[in-house]
Amino acid sequence: MRIVPAPLLQRMIDLLMRRMRHSHPSLFSNLALLDSAVICVKPSDLPHQFVLRFGQGPTSLSLAKPQNPVSDACIKGKLEALLNLLEGRIDSDMLFFSRDIEITGDTAVIVGLRNTLDREEINLLDDITAMSGPFGGPARKMVSILNNAAQRINQRLANIYEESHPPSADWQNVQHERDELRNEVQALKTRLAKFETRQKRTEAAAQ
Amino acid sequence: MTIGKKASNLTIGPLFFNWSVEKRRDFYFRIADEADVDCVYVGEVVCSKRESSFEDHLPEIVDRLNAAGKEVVRSTLALVTSEREMNAIKANIGYEQLIEANDVASLQSLKGSPHVIGPFINVFNETTCDFLVRNGAKRIVLAVEASAAAIGIIAAKASAIETEVMVFGRQPLSVAMRCYHARSHGLTRDSCQFVCGLDADGLPADTIDGQPILTVNGTQTMSHGYGVLLNELGRLQGMGVSHFRLSPQDVDMVRVAALYRAVLDKKSTAAEALDKLKTLTAEVPFINGFIHGREGLSWVEN
Amino acid sequence: MTSSYLELVCPAGTPAALRAAITAGADTVYCGFRDCTNARNYPGLNFDRKEMIEGVAYAHARGRQVLVAINTFPRAGDEEPWHRAVDAAAEAGADAVILADIGVLDYATRHHPKLRRHLSVQASAANPMSIMFYRDNFDIKRVVLPRVLSIEDVAALIEQTGIETEVFAFGSVGPMSEGRCFLSSYMTGISPTSEGACAPASHVVYKEDGGCMKSYLGNVALNEFAKDEPAAYPTPCKGRYVTHDRASYLFEEPIGLNAIDILPQLKAAGVTALKIEGRQRSRAYVAQVVGTFRKALDDLAGGAVSVAANDLKSVAEGGHETFGAYKTGWR
Numbered sequence: 001m002r003i004v005p006a007p008l009l010q011r012m013i014d015l016l017m018r019r020m021r022h023s024h025p026s027l028f029s030n031l032a033l034l035d036s037a038v039i040c041v042k043p044s045d046l047p048h049q050f051v052l053r054f055g056q057g058p059t060s061l062s063l064a065k066p067q068n069p070v071s072d073a074c075i076k077g078k079l080e081a082l083l084n085l086l087e088g089r090i091d092s093d094m095l096f097f098s099r100d101i102e103i104t105g106d107t108a109v110i111v112g113l114r115n116t117l118d119r120e121e122i123n124l125l126d127d128i129t130a131m132s133g134p135f136g137g138p139a140r141k142m143v144s145i146l147n148n149a150a151q152r153i154n155q156r157l158a159n160i161y162e163e164s165h166p167p168s169a170d171w172q173n174v175q176h177e178r179d180e181l182r183n184e185v186q187a188l189k190t191r192l193a194k195f196e197t198r199q200k201r202t203e204a205a206a207q
Numbered sequence: 208m209t210i211g212k213k214a215s216n217l218t219i220g221p222l223f224f225n226w227s228v229e230k231r232r233d234f235y236f237r238i239a240d241e242a243d244v245d246c247v248y249v250g251e252v253v254c255s256k257r258e259s260s261f262e263d264h265l266p267e268i269v270d271r272l273n274a275a276g277k278e279v280v281r282s283t284l285a286l287v288t289s290e291r292e293m294n295a296i297k298a299n300i301g302y303e304q305l306i307e308a309n310d311v312a313s314l315q316s317l318k319g320s321p322h323v324i325g326p327f328i329n330v331f332n333e334t335t336c337d338f339l340v341r342n343g344a345k346r347i348v349l350a351v352e353a354s355a356a357a358i359g360i361i362a363a364k365a366s367a368i369e370t371e372v373m374v375f376g377r378q379p380l381s382v383a384m385r386c387y388h389a390r391s392h393g394l395t396r397d398s399c400q401f402v403c404g405l406d407a408d409g410l411p412a413d414t415i416d417g418q419p420i421l422t423v424n425g426t427q428t429m430s431h432g433y434g435v436l437l438n439e440l441g442r443l444q445g446m447g448v449s450h451f452r453l454s455p456q457d458v459d460m461v462r463v464a465a466l467y468r469a470v471l472d473k474k475s476t477a478a479e480a481l482d483k484l485k486t487l488t489a490e491v492p493f494i495n496g497f498i499h500g501r502e503g504l505s506w507v508e509n
Numbered sequence: 510m511t512s513s514y515l516e517l518v519c520p521a522g523t524p525a526a527l528r529a530a531i532t533a534g535a536d537t538v539y540c541g542f543r544d545c546t547n548a549r550n551y552p553g554l555n556f557d558r559k560e561m562i563e564g565v566a567y568a569h570a571r572g573r574q575v576l577v578a579i580n581t582f583p584r585a586g587d588e589e590p591w592h593r594a595v596d597a598a599a600e601a602g603a604d605a606v607i608l609a610d611i612g613v614l615d616y617a618t619r620h621h622p623k624l625r626r627h628l629s630v631q632a633s634a635a636n637p638m639s640i641m642f643y644r645d646n647f648d649i650k651r652v653v654l655p656r657v658l659s660i661e662d663v664a665a666l667i668e669q670t671g672i673e674t675e676v677f678a679f680g681s682v683g684p685m686s687e688g689r690c691f692l693s694s695y696m697t698g699i700s701p702t703s704e705g706a707c708a709p710a711s712h713v714v715y716k717e718d719g720g721c722m723k724s725y726l727g728n729v730a731l732n733e734f735a736k737d738e739p740a741a742y743p744t745p746c747k748g749r750y751v752t753h754d755r756a757s758y759l760f761e762e763p764i765g766l767n768a769i770d771i772l773p774q775l776k777a778a779g780v781t782a783l784k785i786e787g788r789q790r791s792r793a794y795v796a797q798v799v800g801t802f803r804k805a806l807d808d809l810a811g812g813a814v815s816v817a818a819n820d821l822k823s824v825a826e827g828g829h830e831t832f833g834a835y836k837t838g839w840r
Contacts, residue, residue, distance in 0.1 A: 030553070034552065034553060035552075088525070088791060088792055088793055089793055090791075090793055091790055091791045091793045091794035091797070091824050092791055093790055093791070093794065093824075093826075094794070094823055094824045096740055097739050097740050097741075097763070097825075097826060097827055097828050098739065098740075098823070098828060099722075099734070099736070099737055099738070099739070099740060102715070102717070102722065103715055104715050104716065104717060105714075106711075107710040107711070107713040107714065107715065107743075108552055108709070108710035108711040108713075110710075111551055111552055111553065111710040112551075112552030112553040112710075113553070114553070114791070115522065115523065115551065115552060115553030115554045116553040118522070118523055118525060118526070118553075118791045118792055119523040119524065119525050119553070120525065121525055189393040190393060190394055190395075190398055192393065193392045193393040193394045193400070193402075194394070194398070194400055196392070197392060197394075197400045197402050197405070198400075200405055201405070204405070285686075286633075286635065286657075286686050287635065287636045287638070287639070288635045288636050288657065288658065288662060289636075289662075290665070292636070293636055293637070293638055296638070310636075310639065311632070311633075311634060311638075311639040311642050311643070312636050312638035312639045312642070313638075314639075314642045315638055315641055315642040315645065316638070327689060329582050329610065329611075329688065329689060329702065330611075331582040331583060331584060331585060331610065331612075331702070331703060332582070332583045332584065332585045332586075332587075332588050332610070332612050333585060333586075333588070333612070334583075334588055334611075334612030334613070334615055334616060335582075335610060335611040335612035335615075336612075337612075337615075338611050338612060338615045338646075339611070350689075350691070351691060352691045352694055352700055352702070356585065356586065357584060357585040357586070360585035360586045361585055378691075378695075380690065380691045380692050380695050381685040381686065381689070381690040381691065381692055381746075382685070382686045382689065383657070383684050383685045383686060383760075384657035384658075384684075384686075384834065385657075385684050385760075385761075387759055387760060390759065391752040391753060391757070391759060392753075410752060411752070412750040412751065412752050412759055413750060413751040413752075414729055414730045414731070414748075414750065414751070415730050415731075415732070415733055415749050415750075415751065415756050416730040417751070418729070418730070420729060420750070421692075421750065423752065423759070428685075428692065428760075430695060496695075496698065497691075497694070497695075500698065501698045502694070502695065502696060502697055502698040502727055503691065503694060503695035503696075503698075504695050504696065504729075505698075
């Protein structure tokens with residue numbers, strides 16, 4: 001992506017948006033139902049930022065010219081996470097819990113957009129494959145790179161889970177010990193709390 | 208007795224806090240002997256574990272209040288789950304006293320006999336109000352969240368029902384199974400040591416920025432500020448609200464009652480009463496947002 | 510009313526999520542109209558009347574059911590939207606409506622006696638006496654039980670009432686008695702009970718502060734998360750508060766409820782249906798959670814001793830799971 005010059009990227013975005021207006025008309029009519037808003041999309045691993053406008057008036061996606069464009073809200077995260085979100089492949093709350101995406105500004109605007117996107121079954125590759133003209137080729141290549149990236153992120157999440165849940169007997173022992181220690185700490189805490197409470201009562205009675 | 212009386216009645220709501228038996232008895236005796244109030248609600252609303260400690264002393268409190276000419280209403284638990292709690296509810300209903308139902312659990316047994324619907328049963332609209340009146344409700348205490356608009360519409364049915372609004376005290380915001388008072392001490396509800404008894408006016412819970420925001424009282428969560436609807440009393444009277452509730456706090460409730468009585472009787476202005484109230488309530492801020500349709504924690508000048 | 514089959518009841522915030530839930534194996538889907546009549550009134554979410562009709566038809570064509578949640582409490586003087594919602598659910602051919610307000614229950618009983626009525630968790634009916642009140646007055650056929658009961662409580666309640674019960678199997682741990690919690694309106698002025706939005710997004714603000722993320726509800730600082738620390742929902746009951754000079758999760762940690770490992774016990778208790786929470790979550794969540802529970806239930810029905818591998822931790826709130834009130838000690 002880094003090698004894509006800004007003007008070329010903007011032309012590709014324009015073509016993609018035109019294509020999506022054809023393939024997902026209800027997405028655009030639903031976006032028009034929301035309150036007018038400007039969202040800054042910041043892929044943390046790209047040199048570019050994007051500005052998404054929707055609500056009353058036409059929906060548009062453009063490259064942000066100044067470094068910090070004026071917006072109602074910002075959404076920040078790795079491009080892979082953002083694309084997965086767009087296609088509804090990963091749960092956004094999960095990305096939020098895990099801090100893979102961060103949002104700032106008017107949260108209602110982001111929630112409205114998220115819910116509206118989620119109404120639509122979007123497959124970017126299909127839309128881009130259907131694109132013709134001089135950008136069809138490079139765009140398809142770009143998407144296949146992104147798709148691989150998306151698979152990688154899913155794989156990474158699965159790996160993280162497996163790493164933290166190895167089925168070995170050792171690990172089970174560790175877990176067992178941890179649970180026992182936890183219970184013991186809790187029991188001690190309870191005893192301490194009871195002691196403190198008694199102390200407080202005695203002090204209060206002495207006054 | 209105040210039944211059918213259209214004047215403005217002042218009431219003392221159920222004591223939410225876990226005061227010692229002595230403190231509790233002194234409080235009710237003083238209310239009986241000195242407070243110019245029409246009706247007093249007694250009984251545990253928050254946690255059934257507290258009930259046994261003062262149940263024995265309740266009859267003498269009720270007698271003293273009755274002898275002083277106060278209407279006495281028996282309040283019941285706001286969240287009923289166990290067999291024991293259900294039996295307690297049924298036992299209460301057996302007495303001749305007027306009951307304040309705070310969980311729908313009571314409504315079946317109360318069907319056909321006059322009762323009060325407490326603020327923990329949601330009565331948000333006319334259809335619900337009508338249904339409960341048909342079931343036997345004679346008075347409805349509105350939830351603290353109710354706006355003036357909602358109170359006005361429900362109170363407009365005043366010919367069929369008495370309406371009560373809480374006008375003083377920390378506003379109850381939620382009830383739970385879990386005891387947060389115990390939890391804050393590293394204990395659980397089952398091992399609670401009755402730590403709620405350590406805080407006669409509740410346990411303050413602040414935000415991470417140090418702003419006082421909530422008050423924990425056992426399984427109940429309340430506002431930090433005292434709800435104070437002195438400025439709104441005249442408007443509520445005009446709407447037909449018949450009962451005005453003072454919720455017991457660890458302040459001089461007899462003097463609080465006198466201030467409210469004077470404003471209800473137009474013998475004092477709300478502004479004068481507010482100034483005097485501030486001298487009784489130390490640093491606790493006043494709030495009145497809910498009735499103005501705003502954040503409950505806010506204060507709206509009239 | 511003990512049945513050998515556990516019905517899987519799944520959330521749908523959008524028509525796409527409804528299709529995803531059915532594809533993933535939901536027996537029943539529940540959804541709401543796009544207004545304040547349901548307890549998940551968030552921007553961009555829920556069904557308009559046409560979508561509801563289509564959704565019901567889609568489900569029925571595949572032998573599945575649709576429940577319509579009309580589970581908020583009408584404001585005084587403005588009950589019309591709730592009554593129209595009940596009418597619209599009946600018109601769409603919904604299999605049942607999930608109601609909480611006594612007034613709405615009364616309306617539905619009188620105007621749509623044949624439309625099946627379920628009692629919403631928002632009615633906070635946590636004991637047999639309350640349930641019998643609703644059953645005797647409004648002929649409710651099923652009650653969605655509050656998340657404050659243990660398995661033993663649930664079993665006793667089923668035995669005493671004989672009514673169909675639906676219990677939460679996956680979602681949030683709700684520490685407060687639902688339907689009568691005013692914490693969110695205390696901080697925002699917007700009532701979850703009548704306007705259907707707890708911690709409405711319009712009042713939620715996140716601020717970055719030197720690597721930390723701080724969340725606010727209205728003007729109230731709710732929480733602060735160090736870099737990479739799991740985040741919580743910005744609801745008042747999942748905030749950190751300071752008591753005894755110490756900040757802590759006073760009410761509940763950011764943790765999700767997951768009952769997948771105690772399905773046999775829930776079944777033995779006589780539960781009729783399992784509810785997956787999350788109409789406000791995405792369809793990816795719906796597909797993943799419903800798929801996992803479908804497999805677990807199929808394994809259970811097939812006599813498997815242990816259920817399918819549980820890999821739902823990543824979609825659970827805060828990335829952690831609990832049995833909530835089902836197991837003793839939670840209190």
